[in-house]
Amino acid sequence: MKHAPLVQQLITAFTCLPGVGPRSAQRMAYSLLERNREGGLQLAEALTGAMEGVQQCRRCRNFAEDDLCPVCTDERRDQALVCVVASPADVLAIEQAGEYRGRYFVLMGHLSPIDGIGPRQIGLDLLEQQIQSGEISEIILATGTTVEGEATAHYILDMVEGTPIVVTRIAQGVPMGGDLEFVDGATLAHALRGRRQLER
Ligand SMILES: [Zn+2]
Incomplete structure (x- = not known):
């Protein structure tokens, strides 16, 4: 039928x-x-x-109903501190942990050449502009510990080469091969506080 x-x-x-x-x-x-x-x-x-x-914030790429999202327009937040995450769900997880006072950059994915996802597809050209413009003092890489997350973090680390930007990485407490959105708030807050500067 x-x-x-x-x-x-x-x-x-x-x-x-x-x-x-x-x-x-x-x-x-x-x-x-x-x-x-x-x-x-x-x-x-x-x-x-x-x-x-629903569109994407033109500064951080998170979902927004206006040109800029509420986090990017919040003057009480440190706009020079940028936490790079894979998805809006990760932003939510970090916000719920309640301690982070910087802004975000939302990739909406990971680098994955096999699937045809290159730097442009995850907005790294926009991040590059922001890195070069001098508006960022620290980048926190919170792209997760999956293979794609690691590759993405390394790519960004290369982009920062030659700038005075401090690059830190949260890893502690985030399980290997793990996505951020499944980590509980207390662990995430701890991981953010205990972020470590990367050698480069
Ligand atoms: Zn934004």
Whole structure:
């Protein structure tokens, strides 16, 4: 039996979600159609709103609804201290730890040449501009301890060569091969406080 075209369209649309195959997508579509039309309409509205209204901060690349995000416009934060992370989820994890007073640079990924993800795809050209402009005094590399995270950290370390910028790395307490977003707040706060300067 074939689905009606609109039902099929909905099922196919759900498969764009991470980890959702055709079977789960069908279950989601049926559930909304059978029992929760209102929830479905709210979902549609929230999706449209977010997809059209959320952009990337032009300074740190984190999600923002304006040109600049609230962290980048906060004058009480040290705008010369930049913590480089892989994803907005990492920003959230560090913010929840509650101690960090600098700003961020959000890569939205890691360097991964095999997947065609080079420096430009993760915004390193923008970071390079900020490094060269002299607005940064310290970069904290918090790209995680996966192979890609390490490679990304080394790439950034090379970019800083010849500048007076201090480069530190949080590692202590972050498990090997680990992503930051899964580290608890107390450990993360400790790791940030105990960051070590990198030799170069
Ligand atoms: Zn920002």
